[in-house]
Amino acid sequence: MTHVQLDEQTVTTLVAEATTAPSMHNAQPWRFRFLAAERLLLLRADPDRAMPRSDPGNRALHIGCGAALFNLRVAAVHASLVPLTRLLPDRRDPSLLASVRLADPSEAPQEKDLWRLHPAIRQRRTSRHPFSERDIPENVRATLRDAAAREKAILLFPGRWHVETLLELVHDAEDRDLVHAEGNEDVVRWTRLGNEADTAVDGVPAYAFGPRKTDGKAPVRDFSGRRPVPGRGSAGFERTPHLALLGTRGDGPTDWLEAGQALERVLLESTLAGLSTSLTSHPLEDRELRLLARDPRSGVGHVQMVLRLGYGPKGPATPRRPVADVLSIG
Template sequence: MAPRLDDKTVANLVAEATAAPSMHNAQPWRFRFLSGERLVLLYADPERAMPHSDPDNRALHIGCGAALFNLRVAAVHAGLVPETRLLPEPQEPLLLAAVHLTDPARRPHDADLRRLHPAIRQRHTSRHPFADKDVPEDMRGTLQDCAAREGAELLFPGAWHAETVLDLVRDAESRDVMAPGVNEDLVRWTRLGPEADTAVDGVPEYAFGPRKRDGKAPVRDFAGRRPVADRGTTTFEHTPHLALLSTPGDSPADWLRAGQALERVLLEATLADLATSLTSHALEERELRLLARDPGSGTGQVQMVLRLGYGPRGPATPRRPVADVLDVV
């Protein structure tokens, strides 16, 4: 029988899981550890859902999938073998995954997961301009392989396709200006002034990055029309390097796989000194997601737009205390 896992080890695993990205850094997850079974249960936290910008909870599932991948990496680093099941109890829709932390004697470690561990704390979203420098072809291939290993596809769109995606982002921005109430989620999850220094969730003003004076990089302006001191404006890339993460289907299980694939790609990119940012702005309505697909193949469901490049990494954003997201029973 495998020895009991101590509470400190489990807390460390969950702390690293929660370093994952999530929409507006809402951190829409909860964890429960069943100590007798060495089982970590991952739940969605509906109080952190976004009814206006994520009405079907697609982005919520993607964020939880990213946290699940970090948990797997952290477990391997701790000398454990994570055996994962998605959506293990159909009658409990908030229960998204179960991870059995088994004895490594049962099967070998995944060395590739262990290798990614240092990137968990290094990865931060960058909302700054990137250099006008191509991502090497072999690096693109490595990132595509990362997505494929988690059941997803990473596509680097050609010039025409990329311009279409950027048009969709601009259309989404225009929609936000015109539609009443659409910015309620963004306002709820941004932290301005003194609140930015004490927040445990959301996007603090120091992570907004500069305002975009020019350029085509798809960077959401979290400030909107609200003033932010010492922010400044600058020119971003005119030819941003984009990648589209897709899954074969568009179900909750696909969204969880997309989140795991996304985090594997982001951690690998971080180890390669690539700065990254994400946008789902043009994907918040299913009809727009269909328009973002590869015009050649026309298959799959685009779940996330990534922006990759060489530039400053963004600052660390706040995280909730582990005690607030973990129950041990």
């Protein structure tokens, strides 16, 4: 009978792998607490890392925490554990987003397919570089759709006309930021320029901005805005970007956590398939624009994320907070 000891090093490794997940502006809005006697890891939202301007309802915060939760599940299976997960386990405590009991394989069956995704946890990157115009094969698209479905979400590859609509929504969001400077406060707070980029443990450092776009239609957010970034080059981006919509039937905290898990599963599968990826939440940060992002023919109730996929350079690793800052053991 297999029995995995849950010492501090094992738990620290699990949380370190969980926190490689993407989050809006790399704010890393999560905290973990391990209750050793119960073999229980608790995932909480970190309100100090919320974004009142860009994410007033904490939708993106939940998605980021959901992505970290999925990584935790993958890491647990790789460590020969069974992550028995409950979302929002205590209605009286809405900041407690999930509980994960780290059971032995003798107690419950493992989702063994998660083991295969483990190498991609450290390999996944957000790439804000140009991708090629090469199409994504249908068998790869089918794998990604199945990955989303396994986590109760829907992944849609929109047709050309709807891609153009999404690109227009991105441009509308960019224009709104220029007109209403206060809407850009969260971006300014979570970007790291100059010497700060070299020592940052969170946020988006200048070396991860990618080149400035000279032409093309790829929806890549320019985190520098009008601020100068010495040494940053420029490049032409793809004119026919490959976009995917990740959606859910409902639009509440549970749906957002499920969307985050689906997002990370899709990103890890994409990484294993040799795809580069970036995320576009810009047109979803305004309620009016978010409603327009939905494809009325698809049946996707609520768009939770726009993904850009393609073949191109991998982005650099972005900084992560020390595990000691996000994990308590008691």
